[in-house]
Amino acid sequence: MDDTVLRVEHITKRFAGHTAVEDLSLEVKKGGIFGLLGPNGAGKSTTIRMIMNIIMPDEGKIVVFGESSASRDLSHRIGYLPEERGLYPKMRVLDQLTFLGETKGISRSSARTKAGQWLGRLGLGDWSTKKVNDLSKGMQQKVQFIGALLHDPELVILDEPFSGLDPVNSQVMKDVVVEIARQGRTVLFSTHIMEQAEKMCDRIVIIARGKKVVDGSLADIKQEFGGRHVALTFTKNSDRAARVLQDKRLVRRVDDYGASAEVELAPGAEGDVLLGTLVREGVGLSRFEIVEASLQSIFIQKVGAEAASVPAREVVNA
Amino acid sequence: MHKIIAVIRREFIERVRTRAFMIGTLLGPVFFIAMAVIPGLLLSRGSAGRRVAVIDATTGDFGARVESALAAAKEGTGANAKAKYFPIRIQSAPSRVREVLDSLVPKTGLPEKESALDGILIVDESGVTTGKVSYFGVNVGSLEDMGQLRAALTPLMITERLRRSGVDPALALGATMPVDLETRKVSDGKLTGESGAATFGLAYAMGIILYMALVLYGTQVMVSIIEEKSNRIVEVLVSSLTPFQMMLGKVLGVGLVSLVQIATWATAATLLSKNQGRILGFFGVSGAGSGMGFSFPSMPTGLLIVFFVFFVLGFLLYSSAYAAIGAMCSTVQETQQAQMPIMMCTLVGWFSTFALLKDPTSSFAKIAGFIPPLAPFVIPVRYSLAPIPLSELLLSIGLTILGLLIVVWFASKIYRTGILMYGKRASFRDVLRWVSAS
Numbered sequence: 001m002d003d004t005v006l007r008v009e010h011i012t013k014r015f016a017g018h019t020a021v022e023d024l025s026l027e028v029k030k031g032g033i034f035g036l037l038g039p040n041g042a043g044k045s046t047t048i049r050m051i052m053n054i055i056m057p058d059e060g061k062i063v064v065f066g067e068s069s070a071s072r073d074l075s076h077r078i079g080y081l082p083e084e085r086g087l088y089p090k091m092r093v094l095d096q097l098t099f100l101g102e103t104k105g106i107s108r109s110s111a112r113t114k115a116g117q118w119l120g121r122l123g124l125g126d127w128s129t130k131k132v133n134d135l136s137k138g139m140q141q142k143v144q145f146i147g148a149l150l151h152d153p154e155l156v157i158l159d160e161p162f163s164g165l166d167p168v169n170s171q172v173m174k175d176v177v178v179e180i181a182r183q184g185r186t187v188l189f190s191t192h193i194m195e196q197a198e199k200m201c202d203r204i205v206i207i208a209r210g211k212k213v214v215d216g217s218l219a220d221i222k223q224e225f226g227g228r229h230v231a232l233t234f235t236k237n238s239d240r241a242a243r244v245l246q247d248k249r250l251v252r253r254v255d256d257y258g259a260s261a262e263v264e265l266a267p268g269a270e271g272d273v274l275l276g277t278l279v280r281e282g283v284g285l286s287r288f289e290i291v292e293a294s295l296q297s298i299f300i301q302k303v304g305a306e307a308a309s310v311p312a313r314e315v316v317n318a
Numbered sequence: 319m320h321k322i323i324a325v326i327r328r329e330f331i332e333r334v335r336t337r338a339f340m341i342g343t344l345l346g347p348v349f350f351i352a353m354a355v356i357p358g359l360l361l362s363r364g365s366a367g368r369r370v371a372v373i374d375a376t377t378g379d380f381g382a383r384v385e386s387a388l389a390a391a392k393e394g395t396g397a398n399a400k401a402k403y404f405p406i407r408i409q410s411a412p413s414r415v416r417e418v419l420d421s422l423v424p425k426t427g428l429p430e431k432e433s434a435l436d437g438i439l440i441v442d443e444s445g446v447t448t449g450k451v452s453y454f455g456v457n458v459g460s461l462e463d464m465g466q467l468r469a470a471l472t473p474l475m476i477t478e479r480l481r482r483s484g485v486d487p488a489l490a491l492g493a494t495m496p497v498d499l500e501t502r503k504v505s506d507g508k509l510t511g512e513s514g515a516a517t518f519g520l521a522y523a524m525g526i527i528l529y530m531a532l533v534l535y536g537t538q539v540m541v542s543i544i545e546e547k548s549n550r551i552v553e554v555l556v557s558s559l560t561p562f563q564m565m566l567g568k569v570l571g572v573g574l575v576s577l578v579q580i581a582t583w584a585t586a587a588t589l590l591s592k593n594q595g596r597i598l599g600f601f602g603v604s605g606a607g608s609g610m611g612f613s614f615p616s617m618p619t620g621l622l623i624v625f626f627v628f629f630v631l632g633f634l635l636y637s638s639a640y641a642a643i644g645a646m647c648s649t650v651q652e653t654q655q656a657q658m659p660i661m662m663c664t665l666v667g668w669f670s671t672f673a674l675l676k677d678p679t680s681s682f683a684k685i686a687g688f689i690p691p692l693a694p695f696v697i698p699v700r701y702s703l704a705p706i707p708l709s710e711l712l713l714s715i716g717l718t719i720l721g722l723l724i725v726v727w728f729a730s731k732i733y734r735t736g737i738l739m740y741g742k743r744a745s746f747r748d749v750l751r752w753v754s755a756s
Contacts, residue, residue, distance in 0.1 A: 052557045053557070054553065054556050054557055054738065055738065071557075072556075072557060072558065072559075072560065075557060075558035078557075080554065080557045080558075082550070082553040082554060082557075084550040084553050085550065086546075086549045086550030086551035086552070086553055086554060087549065087551060088332070088546075088549065088551055089549060090332065090336075091328075091332060095328075095331075095332075099324060099328045100554065102320070102321065102324035103321055103324060103325070103555060103558045103559050104558050105320065105321065105558075108324070144554070147554065
């Protein structure tokens with residue numbers, strides 16, 4: 001039995017005047033967390049909306065669960081958190097969730113029970129009879145998140161799930177996502193925050209300007225990207241460190257964050273030479289570690305130049 | 319099916335829970351009570367007992383007869399009747415009429431003064447032949463008052479002229495007796511017991527109710543679609559519901575609300591008209607005015623069914639069209655222009671009911687009944703005024719259903735694409751493209 005949950009085959013979507021997604025293919029296997037990464041305006045949301053059958057691709061096709069029917073007809077098996085969050089502002093929280101559950105095809109009573117359990121779990125138990133209007137933005141986002149998970153979907157599609165959340169709520173949502181994946185269900189989420197994707201995803205696809213740039217498991221991508229990388233954290237004299245890192249004999253590329261830096265060693269240069277030079281210059285170090293390239297640096301290198309030149313009108317359709 | 323019911327239920331419950339619905343539903347009966355009580359109040363306090371000075375410049379006893387005719391005029395009927403005028407006759411030489419008038423005008427129209435006059439009537443010899451009578455008063459703007467005054471004076475004039483030509487006064491009185499037309503409506507071969515005025519009132523009221531309900535609830539459908547668009551809730555809904563399910567659920571949900579509201583109003587109106595005397599008494603209005611007040615004529619079952627069928631058809635037709643407009647626009651302001659065609663249809667529909675009131679059997683009435691956007695207004699009103707052959711009725715229903723299906727088909731096409739369009743309003747060319755795309 002094929003364990004492919006979602007197969008996107010050569011889809012293209014054009015809007016008036018520009019191409020939002022071009023010849024994009026990807027495959028999501030059952031279980032685990034799949035990251036759809038890309039800068040703003042890359043076409044992530046457009047891709048997700050096509051997967052959700054909200055808009056139709058101009059070319060190519062999308063197969064969900066290996067079935068020929070559209071994902072809307074399979075909506076009882078899919079959970080969806082759109083990028084544009086939306087709830088009925090005057091509806092009570094519990095009624096709202098019950099309704100969302102019903103539109104996914106589960107019975108009214110079980111939707112109500114499940115919604116109550118979820119609200120309790122995410123710390124919103126006291127708010128179930130309040131109107132959505134009375135909730136903070138973060139709480140509303142949690143409510144919408146519950147709406148996407150209420151019917152125990154096999155495939156959960158989250159469009160920028162962590163944007164606009166404070167660290168505490170972000171943590172709560174992350175725990176839920178990880179738990180879903182542990183249960184053997186599949187999560188696909190889009191983000192432009194690489195640290196998050198790096199920590200959570202098994203497999204990623206990076207798209208830029210509507211085209212696929214990187215595709216594979218995180219480990220493979222890092223290995224393929226290669227190079228020897230050093231992660232540094234400074235305690236003092238980081239200005240001197242900056243000078244050292246300009247040395248092209250030692251360093252091929254540097255990503256300087258001020259208090260820390262990620263460095264790709266020049267071909268032939270050794271890590272201990274760099275360490276020796278830094279110590280000699282009197283730079284205080286609390287971390288000097290030979291590491292794999294971070295997703296952030298891979299991302300910047302692969303799409304950086306292109307992302308910087310995204311025409312303004314494309315960003316509108318992000 | 320389960321999903322559509324969920325949408326209908328949400329739409330219904332959330333709407334019925336709102337304060338606007340509660341207030342609207344309760345205000346209906348308050349409005350009916352006002353309709354029943356206010357005419358009574360106006361009649362019982364307003365025009366009764368006007369003090370009128372009659373300047374009599376006639377040589378014979380015509381002036382005296384005018385005085386006694388005015389004094390005999392009554393407001394209301396039976397034991398509750400009150401004098402309509404308190405006439406005061408002032409003899410005057412024809413040459414001094416002007417002088418007397420000038421002396422009386424300063425005493426007229428002073429509501430604070432008990433003895434003040436409400437009007438001055440001048441009758442003279444030439445008036446008997448030319449029919450010219452002058453009246454100066456506070457109430458000359460009231461068509462009803464002036465009509466009554468004219469009606470009181472006309473037979474006096476006629477008998478006076480006949481008398482002067484040598485006709486026996488008793489004969490003259492008998493000969494000038496006006497026609498008192500008493501009307502009773504016949505429908506389905508039965509006497510309904512309704513007067514012509516009640517039939518007219520019912521037809522007129524139905525026209526207004528249909529117009530208001532279709533525009534009011536149609537607009538509600540439109541506005542709530544725009545709200546869903548601006549809340550971005552459509553994005554979630556459209557991933558699990560088809561646009562057709564969303565539209566149908568919304569239209570039916572709002573439709574149920576409208577039926578509940580109208581049924582509440584109808585029940586209230588019926589109860590009120592049955593207990594009209596008691597309610598009027600509660601407000602201190604004597605039964606005198608009740609005959610002239612609001613009364614809710616009984617609706618024959620046939621008419622009730624026709625009204626219901628066409629209300630439902632009209633509601634579905636118009637609210638689907640409103641739904642399409644809502645899907646095309648992003649803000650309520652934008653809809654002002656886009657809904658013009660629908661507004662025109664409802665207005666034409668409503669205005670054609672006026673033509674029907676004039677002549678329900680005209681060929682215009684017949685043709686309008688076969689035009690789907692007009693039929694929901696025309697048919698119930700026409701049916702209440704004159705019988706419609708069953709075959710014609712069925713044809714009209716059939717054509718309206720056909721029109722409804724076409725509108726729903728168009729609307730769902732527009733809805734499907736429009737609902738995810740944010741920002742600018744779609745032009746009619748865009749809309750045509752959406753419709754032609756499969």
